Amino acid sequence: MKKAGFITNKYVISVLVLLCLLLADILLHRSISRVILPAGFSDKIKPVELVTCKASLNSGNKHWAGDINSLSQASQLAADIKGIECSVYFDTTDNHFKTSVVSGNPGISIDSLLSGFKGYAIWFECMNLSAANCTAALHEMIRIRKEFQLAEQMIIESKDAHCLRSFCDSAFFSSLQAPLFNPYQSTETELISFTDSIRNALKANPVSAISCHYFQYPILKKFFPGYPILTRVDNTSVSLVSYVFMKQLEHDNTIKVILSGARD
Secondary structure, eight states, rough: HHHHHHHHHHHHHHHHHHHHHHHHHHTHHHHHHHSSSSSOTTTTTOOOOOOOOOOOOOOSSEEEEEEEOSSGGGGOTTOOOOEEEEEEEEETTEEEEOOOBBBBBOOOOOOOOOTTTTTTTTEEEESOOOOTTTHHHHHHHHHHHHHHHHOEEEEEEEHHHHHHHHHTTOOOOOEEEOSSOGGGGHHHHHHHHHHHHHHHHHHHOOOOOOOOEGGGHHHHHSSSTTEEEEEEEOOOOOOOOHHHHHHHHHHHHTTEEEEEEEEO
């Protein structure tokens, strides 16, 4: 009997240890944990179906690598990565795109970067698109698409929905970058203002998708149902919580790209 009791106690202890580890995992990754669970956010916000820009994106894989800014990163990408993301700015002195300045180093031309990343779809986070440079920037992106054979393999992201309209009309997969905003740390008034700003921008200028941080994805999915989403996720250590969350994103048809940061 004592032996049986000892064995039973071992199982109980094992279960308790596992539960403690799970609780610790949830607490350590609480920002992810709360996103996994559904949230109501606000009853005053009504979901709205909006027209999208019908452009195609063929990458073969949801998993993309972000923060690409140098040719040296090409050899470090995982074999299953089929798309990359880089931040770029449009240089009006020569009407060419360049990678954004990183750690004080000047950016390189997009042509130079793409020459080392052939075979990848590419997401351009355009940092300075505006009414002043939109037409010239569009012509340059058309040249890049043709020269590097990137038809249906480019994402043009910007905070300027009006400027993205011309990219949509030229068959680019365009994405409106959601303002930096955490719905889990905001008042109802702020939630309403956030969704109103996106709804008004998309009504006037339809795009192909909305891009956001992972903690914004639930509110965008809830109030803009059916609108494709591109989401940025953190580079987290291996854990049950992050594994479950990643599987949730992989099986969600709303999510078109899961972007994680690349490391030098």
